[in-house]
Amino acid sequence: MAQYSLNFKGLPFETIWVEFPDIATVSKKIGTLPTSEKHSSSHYTLPAIHDPSTGTTIADSVLIAEYLDATYPDTPKLFPPGTLALQLAFIDAFMPRLRALFQFVVLPTNNILNPPSAAYFRSTREKAFGTTLEQLAPTGTAGEEQWAKVKEGLGVVNGWLEKGKDDGPFVLGQEPAFVDFFLASYIQWLKVIWDEDSVQWKDISSWHGGRWVALIKALEKYETAV
Amino acid sequence: MAQYSLNFKGLPFETIWVEFPDIATVSKKIGTLPTSEKHSSSHYTLPAIHDPSTGTTIADSVLIAEYLDATYPDTPKLFPPGTLALQLAFIDAFMPRLRALFQFVVLPTNNILNPPSAAYFRSTREKAFGTTLEQLAPTGTAGEEQWAKVKEGLGVVNGWLEKGKDDGPFVLGQEPAFVDFFLASYIQWLKVIWDEDSVQWKDISSWHGGRWVALIKALEKYETAV
Numbered sequence: 210m211a212q213y214s215l216n217f218k219g220l221p222f223e224t225i226w227v228e229f230p231d232i233a234t235v236s237k238k239i240g241t242l243p244t245s246e247k248h249s250s251s252h253y254t255l256p257a258i259h260d261p262s263t264g265t266t267i268a269d270s271v272l273i274a275e276y277l278d279a280t281y282p283d284t285p286k287l288f289p290p291g292t293l294a295l296q297l298a299f300i301d302a303f304m305p306r307l308r309a310l311f312q313f314v315v316l317p318t319n320n321i322l323n324p325p326s327a328a329y330f331r332s333t334r335e336k337a338f339g340t341t342l343e344q345l346a347p348t349g350t351a352g353e354e355q356w357a358k359v360k361e362g363l364g365v366v367n368g369w370l371e372k373g374k375d376d377g378p379f380v381l382g383q384e385p386a387f388v389d390f391f392l393a394s395y396i397q398w399l400k401v402i403w404d405e406d407s408v409q410w411k412d413i414s415s416w417h418g419g420r421w422v423a424l425i426k427a428l429e430k431y432e433t434a435v
Numbered sequence: 436m437a438q439y440s441l442n443f444k445g446l447p448f449e450t451i452w453v454e455f456p457d458i459a460t461v462s463k464k465i466g467t468l469p470t471s472e473k474h475s476s477s478h479y480t481l482p483a484i485h486d487p488s489t490g491t492t493i494a495d496s497v498l499i500a501e502y503l504d505a506t507y508p509d510t511p512k513l514f515p516p517g518t519l520a521l522q523l524a525f526i527d528a529f530m531p532r533l534r535a536l537f538q539f540v541v542l543p544t545n546n547i548l549n550p551p552s553a554a555y556f557r558s559t560r561e562k563a564f565g566t567t568l569e570q571l572a573p574t575g576t577a578g579e580e581q582w583a584k585v586k587e588g589l590g591v592v593n594g595w596l597e598k599g600k601d602d603g604p605f606v607l608g609q610e611p612a613f614v615d616f617f618l619a620s621y622i623q624w625l626k627v628i629w630d631e632d633s634v635q636w637k638d639i640s641s642w643h644g645g646r647w648v649a650l651i652k653a654l655e656k657y658e659t660a661v
Binding site: 293374 | 592602
């Protein structure tokens, strides 16, 4: 999401990839704040940016986007005037609609990580879920029912977008905004964890008139990590 | 919400109040569609409008607002261009944040209804919840914990609005839109079911810098039912 935001604004950046076990150490070192508190301990997440022109270091995709809008007022706005509260609500509404998805994505996400991240991700998630990653996704009829719920949840989001389609191809109309990049990041992630020939990706590509593939295609030029 | 929408647009209307047991009959008679299907049976809700200038009859606050925007393009927009999808998402995000509230409002809502509505409301809700309305709201420590969750949920909504406050007093900025009337309708309802001297209303009035009272005050001129 931060890469989309930076590219959309035409701000140059350099990406440093961090393995999961190093996130807390690196975050403390560069001076970002924890993005949440879990079980009374600070929880650090990426992305984070360090802006050498102001000396600011900041974590959390939304806060990064707000910072970039405020600090670089002459670049395209991720939150055009009057849309910040609504875009935050959109994100809040989106997450519960995707709840059924999570059990399906944990294992394939683990499978694409580098070994140090994969080991860390597996052990923390297996502890949290109380089961192996392999046993997390339901199979058979239960699996089909849950997968139908994924489609149904994305269908609700599609319903909002479909109603607004007369305004233009993006959520706010002719130009993309933060919520478009937010949605595209999720779809990109699904495309990466499942290969293009997988049943899952073929399903998602076919749902809702091909909206999800069209979205990442439309935002392709803002994807590049440099 | 429909009254707010009509007043905001300056469209004249006449209100006909319908008691709960008559909603389905009246809805079928005027020709609105059911707003949902529950247990394989059609569920009718109010508000509904009948527009004699087009012959259209329509139920559901959101659909009414969309209809009014489309049919009367020279009146102020409830969904300004580029905000329909976001406003729908806002409503979707708002409802789960208010979940803790519902157990507190059922009994006082019942108490302000006319006798035929009160009897209908009580019997349908007691059947649905499997308990008397008097026993629905938690008391003592459990009650305090649940009430704190009401404040927390409204606090999340306040967080979105607070972040957008530089744009103006309303969600989209200087002018109210559908989501403002949507929020105000909920707050109005709370003010009506609890009298102004109640602990509950005093609490709500004091929360989040007095935002909720300020909101209904700011929209007061659009309230009148004629």
